[in-house]
Amino acid sequence: MIEIDDLTMDYGSLRALDGLTLNIPQGEFFAFLGPNGAGKTTAIKLLTGLMRPVRGSVKLCGYDVQKEPLKAKAVLGYVPDVAVFYEKLTALEFMRFIADIFEMDEAQAEERGADLFKKFHLDHYAHQRIENLSHGTRQRLAITSALLHEPKVFVIDEPMVGLDPIHARVVKQELKERSRAGMTILMSTHLLNIAEELADRIGILHKGKLIALGTMQELQSMRASNGKRLEELFLEMVSGDSD
Numbered sequence: 001m002i003e004i005d006d007l008t009m010d011y012g013s014l015r016a017l018d019g020l021t022l023n024i025p026q027g028e029f030f031a032f033l034g035p036n037g038a039g040k041t042t043a044i045k046l047l048t049g050l051m052r053p054v055r056g057s058v059k060l061c062g063y064d065v066q067k068e069p070l071k072a073k074a075v076l077g078y079v080p081d082v083a084v085f086y087e088k089l090t091a092l093e094f095m096r097f098i099a100d101i102f103e104m105d106e107a108q109a110e111e112r113g114a115d116l117f118k119k120f121h122l123d124h125y126a127h128q129r130i131e132n133l134s135h136g137t138r139q140r141l142a143i144t145s146a147l148l149h150e151p152k153v154f155v156i157d158e159p160m161v162g163l164d165p166i167h168a169r170v171v172k173q174e175l176k177e178r179s180r181a182g183m184t185i186l187m188s189t190h191l192l193n194i195a196e197e198l199a200d201r202i203g204i205l206h207k208g209k210l211i212a213l214g215t216m217q218e219l220q221s222m223r224a225s226n227g228k229r230l231e232e233l234f235l236e237m238v239s240g241d242s243d
């Protein structure tokens with residue numbers, strides 16, 4: 001469902017992503033785990049077609065994001081780390097705008113939108129301008145608007161940022177359910193516990209390289225080349241001791 005081949009990105013002389021190759025099958029909940037600056041957002045921007053790699057390719061449901069961008073984007077739901085809205089629109093107007101972009105049937109869009117607003121506790125904010133919404137409410141609106149067209153592939157950058165525990169649970173439950181129903185999910189997180197709780201498989205990114213890949217159980221039992229357990233190594237990376 002997500003096929004990433006030799007994906008590489010440079011910012012000037014910095015190699016931010018180095019030869020990432022990865023296949024994420026349909027219905028898998030996959031997490032990129034890595035400390036700040038590891039290359040997670042760079043990988044996500046490349047695989048959603050927002051940036052062009054210096055090398056490599058990405059296919060979503062068989063569509064190359066560079067060669068067939070419209071087809072690839074039609075199957076994709078994407079929630080960036082900082083969502084961008086038309087601030088003067090109300091939450092409901094924004095949902096209708098998204099439905100138009102995806103050329104959705106109006107009645108179906110209204111029905112799905114109403115269902116999502118209920119699930120994500122957004123009813124109360126439907127007629128409020130987005131510029132007046134709190135960070136957590138905006139994050140929930142970003143997620144609902146990305147789910148509206150029922151994408152086959154869902155990519156979300158740091159999903160829990162800004163959410164209180166109640167809404168974090170709502171988001172986790174919804175994503176888990178959709179993944180079980182066949183949606184392929186790729187999320188990025190720097191939080192080990194979020195990856196552990198949600199992901200079927202985890203890829204650890206460090207300094208632009210995929211240094212480990214497997215289920216949480218597999219990662220915990222693996223040892224890095226220096227003999228350290230990966231969990232221990234990851235915690236060191238996050239605390240900045242790994243250089």
Ligand SMILES: Nc1ncnc2c1ncn2[C@@H]1O[C@H](COP(=O)(O)OP(=O)(O)OP(=O)(O)O)[C@@H](O)[C@H]1O
Pocket residue numbers: 011014016034035036037038039040041042043190
């Ligand atoms: N537009 C840019 N120009 C130059 N360097 C960049 C740019 N975007 C990211 N970088 C650098 O590329 C590297 C990878 O950044 P990236 O944002 O992909 O990491 P990340 O894993 O998402 O980090 P975080 O958890 O902090 O969001 C970092 O060293 C970052 O400083």
